[in-house]
Amino acid sequence: MAAVFLVMLYEYSPLFYISVISLCFVVTAAMVLGWFGFDVPVILRSSDETESVLPVPEKRMVQVTNPFALEMGTSGVASVTEGVSLRPCCLEPCVLSCYWGCGVHALQGALQTHQHGPSRLSTPQQFQEALHFQYHHCQSFHISGEDREEHYSEMPAELRITDFGHLPRERYPLVALLTLAEPEARDTYNIAASVTVVHVPDDKYSLEHV
Template sequence: MAAVFLVTLYEYSPLFYISVVSLCFVVTAAMVLGWFGFDVPVILRSSDETESILPTPEKQMVQVTNPFALEMGSGAASVTDGVSVRACCLEPCVLSCFWGCEVSALQGALQVHQHGPRLSTPQHFQEALHLHYHHCQSFHIGSDDREERHTQIPADRGITDFGPLPRERYPLVAVLTLAEPEARDTYNIVASVTVIHVPDDKYGLSARLVFQILHSTRIGQHKDRFTNNNHNPILH
């Protein structure tokens, strides 16, 4: 049967016949060499065998406690009427709400924290943003405080929307920082930056937390985390 197949294959394409025979010879030789203890070239080894030979890099997991939590409050939310948020923190903290923060300014501030001095106070964030926002409002939050805080842009500013998509400004950036200097030395996480979408006339998507970034005390260890990870130990 095999002879008939090879003859048919040769009549159909002599070049393909030679290639198949050569491949069979190479595979058979490799199997024989491997059976008698000779090393088999890497190119002939299976992918599973190759992966098992390569050393697996090890990365130490470090448990870090996140002292911050922020969630949307009750009630309707809009740029003109404002929005309510609820902060639940393990330590007294300061909630700073930056309305109309420029996207490029926030990215620059995050890079400052990653490559320079850590941003651990509201004043540090204000300086890093270079006042590239429309309005800032701050609240002091106690460790047992679960009340909602309502923040909005003053009506006399005349801001009703942030323009069509794509936008150059985030509607609301909420920053949580530890209020007491001693606590900043206790926790590795020293700040939480949350971008919040607030609907307006140009973009009516419902209010929601877009993303959250937690800032660590060590340079280069700022981590993007989902908002539902708050208060849970963070492994990095």
């Protein structure tokens, strides 16, 4: 029936016959390419369309709680010879460890060990071992979760240390470490320790020069 119709159409007008055949070819090609609801092969899509179709990855915001906070005390004048007052504000019971005269390279090595080592440095003992005990004096305080008092730390007078030399220095005047005291709390928080370098003035440099 279709063949008879095409023959009659060709006898009527060859030009109109060619137009109808061309239209049928275009419609068939459009259906194949998906213009009428079928999916278009990826190889035929434009780059802009491909980018719009691909799903955008979602990055989930994660809130991390820092259980540590440390402030300089307001009582007295801080110096290497007279000591310094520190006020920790912790959400959990913690340990404040003060390392006087801590080696610069030793501290950098300890921080790299904490970042790239097999386990985190979460106790003062682990931190001291990572420092290879390269400090002049260490003093520790046990802090409760509600403790907001100032804690005074100083080097023993028998060490006879009044300064840490000229810049660039090989030792920090004071490094304050806060760690969680209870083992259960160490698994609760993503932050295992807080390290603060305190530039205490001495006979060689005042605070504004350090």
